[in-house]
Amino acid sequence: MAFPGYGAGPGGFPGMQQDPLYGYFSAVAGQDGQISADELQRCLTQSGISGSYQPFSLETCRLMINMLDRDLSCTMGFNEFKDLWQALNGWRGTFASFDRDQSGTIDGHELQQAINSMGYNLSPQAMNCIMKRYSLNGRIPFDEFVSCAVRLRALTDHFRRRDTTQTGNASFQYDDFIQVTMSI
């Protein structure tokens, strides 16, 4: 029974049941309305968001949850899931535009172009570090590209919040530095 004027009844917020994404989410979320890394992996695989690319590794799914885990619960609610979905769609589009031969991988030079196209302004040295970290035999698969994008976005957000004068320089206490860098 619905309660007109009071939004959705128990078990959801207004609009949730209508959102097609909610189907993927609720199929794995269970009663607590939260998903953990292995549930996220199942959910993303079932949704087909990777398209023809390999499904996401558990490691990448853990990174995704940690990036958005505002309440430090190690799980993800539906609103965080929607944010992630939107980011993933963007990254898939970026990746596909550089994976011209549809091999499921891009090379180091294309990774640099992809990072530039996402608005990051990095030196050749920083690009080189990233390329070496994420490529294997010179190629970067979609899953690794997403890992890279997740970490770059989260680290940049953390940095920006500490760059109080917006001059590209930030100060960290050691403990804070470890929290920021070891959590993703």
Add this chain to the structure above:
Amino acid sequence: MAFPGYGAGPGGFPGMQQDPLYGYFSAVAGQDGQISADELQRCLTQSGISGSYQPFSLETCRLMINMLDRDLSCTMGFNEFKDLWQALNGWRGTFASFDRDQSGTIDGHELQQAINSMGYNLSPQAMNCIMKRYSLNGRIPFDEFVSCAVRLRALTDHFRRRDTTQTGNASFQYDDFIQVTMSI
């Protein structure tokens, strides 16, 4: 043919051939005297350094190489390999002392004790971030523990070099911050 008084002949430095570790290293290193992440994985598996624990993942092997990759070659020479071997032996000893039931995993509380025993002085918040990042269903296998130890050591080294006044506070330019944090 050896050349007395001139150390080792071509293909090695003095003492290399006598070092038992050199056997593991040279079996995979090939002619260039360097090993890549997949060769390191093979080398460490064959050497049995993990003991009864699961062999290291390729991801962990890449982290290990990046931690010690002073010349940014993405490969590891014999001297870097010896440094790594020493560190790995220490971490295995630390892990084993907390894995009392020899299950091959430790719990989050034991991870915190292990990190303390390695001399790190971290807040409960930082410990919590690390625990959440490296545990799956509350347990941390040896391979993940080594990943954690590798990153914690490398990040702490990078921080210390920038903490010029040794007051636990360091300043980063954005590009430098990305190089430090995205390379491992």
